[in-house]
Amino acid sequence: MSETVLAAAALSKGFRSGEDTVRVIDRLSFTLSAGQSMAVIGRSGSGKSTLLNLLCGLETADAGDITVADQNFEVKQGVASPAATCQWALLRKRTIGVVFQEANLMPAMTLLENVQLRASLAGHRAGGEMHWLEQLGVGAEAHRFPDQVSGGQRQRAALAMVFAMHPEITLADEPTGSLDRQTAEEVADRLFEVQRQTGCALVMATHDQALASRCDHCLDLGEGG
Numbered sequence: 562m563s564e565t566v567l568a569a570a571a572l573s574k575g576f577r578s579g580e581d582t583v584r585v586i587d588r589l590s591f592t593l594s595a596g597q598s599m600a601v602i603g604r605s606g607s608g609k610s611t612l613l614n615l616l617c618g619l620e621t622a623d624a625g626d627i628t629v630a631d632q633n634f635e636v637k638q639g640v641a642s643p644a645a646t647c648q649w650a651l652l653r654k655r656t657i658g659v660v661f662q663e664a665n666l667m668p669a670m671t672l673l674e675n676v677q678l679r680a681s682l683a684g685h686r687a688g689g690e691m692h693w694l695e696q697l698g699v700g701a702e703a704h705r706f707p708d709q710v711s712g713g714q715r716q717r718a719a720l721a722m723v724f725a726m727h728p729e730i731t732l733a734d735e736p737t738g739s740l741d742r743q744t745a746e747e748v749a750d751r752l753f754e755v756q757r758q759t760g761c762a763l764v765m766a767t768h769d770q771a772l773a774s775r776c777d778h779c780l781d782l783g784e785g786g
């Protein structure tokens with residue numbers, strides 16, 4: 562059996578809304594093996610982004626536990642200990658690559674410099690960054706700044722940044738959400754190809770059923786709340 566790289570058990574998260582707390586994630590459990598992909602689908606507001614934020618420690622759950630690689634995070638009363646906060650930061654640096662809805666590139670750096678920065682923050686020596694831009698189909702734009710390329714090209718560069726850090730897990734929030742159908746398919750093709758090559762696990766929040774159906778697993782948050 563493949564090794565589990567990401568798991569959640571009885572994970573719950575709510576947000577205050579006036580007097581009440583609206584529970585967005587309700588006792589959710591899943592496991593994901595190395596190299597597998599999982600789509601997170603559900604209505605707008607069902608908690609897809611919240612779940613991704615929990616899985617990389619940017620939000621703290623109210624209850625439940627999360628296992629990333631070999632590290633277990635048990636949550637009690639929605640409070641992360643200073644040690645857990647530190648562990649999460651290290652995981653985001655080296656183990657979990659995160660691609661948000663808006664491609665998170667530094668505007669004053671070229672696409673190549675952005676990839677180089679991400680790789681060096683993860684502790685990799687300079688050298689292979691062009692490879693990742695080429696793999697994602699934006700090698701020709703390597704020396705351009707983010708505002709000199711299209712949204713689809715920025716999204717590919719953001720994925721190249723993540724793969725250049727050699728993550729065990731990639732979390733992508735609507736990686737093709739802002740793209741036209743043809744560009745979305747091209748970016749998705751590249752994404753799955755590189756994910757297969759690298760063997761990293763992929764969790765992707767998406768509204769796109771066609772994209773979700775290409776993943777090994779599908780987690781449906783339904784109506785949410």
Ligand SMILES: Nc1ncnc2c1ncn2[C@@H]1O[C@H](COP(=O)(O)OP(=O)(O)OP(=O)(O)O)[C@@H](O)[C@H]1O
Pocket residue numbers: 576577585603604605606607608609610611612766
């Ligand atoms: N920091 C926050 N404080 C209060 N409520 C929040 C916060 N973050 C998210 N929510 C609420 O939690 C619910 C889930 O939001 P989330 O962004 O996770 O949904 P989503 O499924 O990703 O939506 P979309 O598909 O529109 O991106 C929403 O009702 C949202 O308003």
